[in-house]
Amino acid sequence: MFADGLFLVFAVLAVLGAAGLILFRHPMNGAMSFVVTLIALAGLYALLSAKLIFALQLIVYAGAIMSLIVFIIMFLNIQPSDLPKEETKLLYIIGSMIAVFPIGMFLVKIVKSLPKSSTEIIGNNFGGVKQVGLLLFKDWLVPFEIVSILLLVSLIGAVILAGKREAVK
Amino acid sequence: MGQSVNYLGLIPLFPLLGAVLIGLLHVFFSTKVKFSEKFYGILACVGPVLSFILALKVFIALKALPPESRYLSHKAFTWFSVGDLHIDMGFLADPLSCLMLLFVTLIGTLIHVYSIGYMGGDKNYGKFFAYMNLFLGSMLVLVLGDSPVVMFVGWEGVGLCSYLLISFYSEDTSNVLAGNKAFIVNRIGDLGFVLGMAFLFWGIGASGFDFLSLKANVGNLTPAVALAVCLLLFVGATGKSAQIPLYVWLPDAMAGPTPVSALIHAATMVTAGVYMVARFSFIYSTVELAGNIVAWVGILTALLAAIFGMFQDDIKKVLAYSTVSQLGYMFAGVGVAAYSAGIFHVFTHAFFKALLFLGAGSVIYALHHQQNIWKMGGLKAKMPKTYLTMMIGAFALAGCPPFSGFFSKDEILYSALATGHYGIWMVGVLVAGMTAYYTFRMIFVVFHGTPRDQEAFDHAHESPSVMTVPLIILAVGALFAGFLNLPAIFGGSQMVTHWLAPSLSEHHPHASHFLEILAIGTSVAAFAIGIKIAYSKFGQGAPEPEFKGFAEFAYHKFYVDELYHAIIVQPYKAIGSIIWKTLEPNVTDSPVKAASKLYMVIGTAFKVFQVGYVRIYAIYMILGLSLMSLFLSQSLN
Amino acid sequence: MIHNYLFLSIILFCLGIVGVISRRNVFTVFMSIELMLNAANLAFVAFSRIHQSMDGHVLAMMVMAVAAAEAALALAVVILLHKHKSKLDTNVFSLLKG
Numbered sequence: 001m002f003a004d005g006l007f008l009v010f011a012v013l014a015v016l017g018a019a020g021l022i023l024f025r026h027p028m029n030g031a032m033s034f035v036v037t038l039i040a041l042a043g044l045y046a047l048l049s050a051k052l053i054f055a056l057q058l059i060v061y062a063g064a065i066m067s068l069i070v071f072i073i074m075f076l077n078i079q080p081s082d083l084p085k086e087e088t089k090l091l092y093i094i095g096s097m098i099a100v101f102p103i104g105m106f107l108v109k110i111v112k113s114l115p116k117s118s119t120e121i122i123g124n125n126f127g128g129v130k131q132v133g134l135l136l137f138k139d140w141l142v143p144f145e146i147v148s149i150l151l152l153v154s155l156i157g158a159v160i161l162a163g164k165r166e167a168v169k
Numbered sequence: 170m171g172q173s174v175n176y177l178g179l180i181p182l183f184p185l186l187g188a189v190l191i192g193l194l195h196v197f198f199s200t201k202v203k204f205s206e207k208f209y210g211i212l213a214c215v216g217p218v219l220s221f222i223l224a225l226k227v228f229i230a231l232k233a234l235p236p237e238s239r240y241l242s243h244k245a246f247t248w249f250s251v252g253d254l255h256i257d258m259g260f261l262a263d264p265l266s267c268l269m270l271l272f273v274t275l276i277g278t279l280i281h282v283y284s285i286g287y288m289g290g291d292k293n294y295g296k297f298f299a300y301m302n303l304f305l306g307s308m309l310v311l312v313l314g315d316s317p318v319v320m321f322v323g324w325e326g327v328g329l330c331s332y333l334l335i336s337f338y339s340e341d342t343s344n345v346l347a348g349n350k351a352f353i354v355n356r357i358g359d360l361g362f363v364l365g366m367a368f369l370f371w372g373i374g375a376s377g378f379d380f381l382s383l384k385a386n387v388g389n390l391t392p393a394v395a396l397a398v399c400l401l402l403f404v405g406a407t408g409k410s411a412q413i414p415l416y417v418w419l420p421d422a423m424a425g426p427t428p429v430s431a432l433i434h435a436a437t438m439v440t441a442g443v444y445m446v447a448r449f450s451f452i453y454s455t456v457e458l459a460g461n462i463v464a465w466v467g468i469l470t471a472l473l474a475a476i477f478g479m480f481q482d483d484i485k486k487v488l489a490y491s492t493v494s495q496l497g498y499m500f501a502g503v504g505v506a507a508y509s510a511g512i513f514h515v516f517t518h519a520f521f522k523a524l525l526f527l528g529a530g531s532v533i534y535a536l537h538h539q540q541n542i543w544k545m546g547g548l549k550a551k552m553p554k555t556y557l558t559m560m561i562g563a564f565a566l567a568g569c570p571p572f573s574g575f576f577s578k579d580e581i582l583y584s585a586l587a588t589g590h591y592g593i594w595m596v597g598v599l600v601a602g603m604t605a606y607y608t609f610r611m612i613f614v615v616f617h618g619t620p621r622d623q624e625a626f627d628h629a630h631e632s633p634s635v636m637t638v639p640l641i642i643l644a645v646g647a648l649f650a651g652f653l654n655l656p657a658i659f660g661g662s663q664m665v666t667h668w669l670a671p672s673l674s675e676h677h678p679h680a681s682h683f684l685e686i687l688a689i690g691t692s693v694a695a696f697a698i699g700i701k702i703a704y705s706k707f708g709q710g711a712p713e714p715e716f717k718g719f720a721e722f723a724y725h726k727f728y729v730d731e732l733y734h735a736i737i738v739q740p741y742k743a744i745g746s747i748i749w750k751t752l753e754p755n756v757t758d759s760p761v762k763a764a765s766k767l768y769m770v771i772g773t774a775f776k777v778f779q780v781g782y783v784r785i786y787a788i789y790m791i792l793g794l795s796l797m798s799l800f801l802s803q804s805l806n
Numbered sequence: 807m808i809h810n811y812l813f814l815s816i817i818l819f820c821l822g823i824v825g826v827i828s829r830r831n832v833f834t835v836f837m838s839i840e841l842m843l844n845a846a847n848l849a850f851v852a853f854s855r856i857h858q859s860m861d862g863h864v865l866a867m868m869v870m871a872v873a874a875a876e877a878a879l880a881l882a883v884v885i886l887l888h889k890h891k892s893k894l895d896t897n898v899f900s901l902l903k904g
Contacts, residue, residue: 018818034837084896
């Protein structure tokens, strides 16, 4: 009962945050509402007994990625005149919602065909660090290593892309 | 059944290999390493000599066989097999092709030897011998072919080599034009030949398209198709053997070197048409009308060419028209169904005409390429060997007994008389007289009297022995070859006619002795009258004449070339120009251009979608995705 | 009921698509993409809860790691674009125009 209420609150917050993201003109405002969405999602993960993912969502997503984005937004020192004039924003949004509607309906139809199951919170032996760790380093070892290489590559790439280039200029 | 032998395929192969070898040596080494001319010359003569030795072997092998099965055959490989048409590259040596083989290889060898001397100093020495060997190989394929298609391969090959050799001195455009003319006129005849072959195949080709099968099945041919085949094949012969209306290339072909004129345009290639009619005698003998047409075209050509020959001033042109005229005789012979007489005249003509051409070449060589007879004279003192051999050749050509030309020409005239072709006989006797006249006109003007060009005369000298020895050998042939076919009236046994009998479908007419004596008498009388007139006009040396009236008309060859040019060449050029300038740009080019424009228009229409904004591309993706999910949700229902 | 979570994931995903194709601001587009990734994460975790297996959680972690790497690189590109034209409008960059 309590869980259902919490679910509703978090769901409404998430949707409102997403709507804010796509409606606000200044990206800073959009970023802030997106953070709200991320935190709401973290709550939803907790309701799904995903303890590690809940923590990681807050630390990595809302904490690291969003702060990086906000930092860059502030770094570029955006003035209102820099922002694009999007007169037709509403028109496009309504048009895209109509275009996206069939996709959504199709997915809903698929989801409806799944069997029902409960969402009680399970405490032990599910969703914790130990379980994730066991799986990560046994069955998913190779993807884990590849992801680490990926992170290295993106690190190098970011440094090269945004670093000073006297010779090329 | 005849035998199958392997060496038959080698006979054309040796000269062809020689051609390839000499050609490659000339192409790759003529600028770097100078091979001596002797080297090329000896290499070039190897092929013909080997072919001659093999030809002798064939002759000996054929003599050993009984007359009913007197042929050797060899199938080198299967060329192609389509439906009913199965063609092997096969060779057939029966008495007819054996006779042709012997004199083609002998005279070919002699002329190759002669050319070693004549072409000395020419910078394309190696190329010349490569072409000559190629020609000899093609001619041997023609003669030995066991099917009309293989014969046609040789036919085309000799046409090609004729073109290459006529245009040999290619720095002068007129020589190249003469070569073009020869090839194009030949081609027109070849169309007739191909059509004739097609009709023949249509008629009886389903059960085998080689000569032996065709001969066996000729009874199945309807008269109309047989007539069509005979006439169409004869069109091919008029092109190759220079009869009316396609003779115009042969006088122009004298632009080539003299050995070429001797070999190709006197002894061998031009006789291919006569050989072809004799080879197809099994069809010609069933259609008398075709034979009559062949005979009349032949004898009229003989008359026309003799008229022209009487007024020419170039020594080679006189001999060229003489060749056309004698070819007319040969066709008259095969036209009246005296196939062996025609072939025998081919045989003797090869000797004396090659002799006359090589002798003329000797004179031209001595006078440093002077060809106008009105600049010669009195050369008998300076060039005795040439003079003597040319006299022998001239007597043979004019038909003086006991030289070879008399026997062969008389055989033809007698056959015309005996089969009732009195018109042909009378024209033939008239032409015999004219032949004697123009031949001795040439001899007297060139060798007798006083020199007309003293300076050239002083420099003249007898040719080297590499050139005079072939002349002597050919003179022996011109003198004695006639005795090979001595008719019964002179006590002979007509060896050649009997030898050729298994190959030809010939019926020998039995005419009275009176007609035989009449024929002999009239031809001897014609010879005597002709040489008398020539001696009286030119024997003591005569100045260059001025032609008026009919003589001038004949000197310009009745303006036939100009007529052809106006009637045929100019309209073709006009049509071609119309097609090029108006038809092609509008009819063929514009659809192609329109097609390419169409694609450009389609591309431009689609270019609208390439806006360059990634957001729009993302919209395209989402639109596609939503369409897809619409479809999928329909199917999920 | 677990379906609610999946419906929510679908709604967030569709909102993310709408944001990508209807906004011209570079940052908004980028964050809409992150929104889509998060919706996918939610679906992963929900399914993992249904089947009571941990694979979904591991995959969700992978997605987060990839999202982090991608964020770094995308922002580097945004900085470069801003240096080039000092505009944040995606419509300005139209060199692909055919």
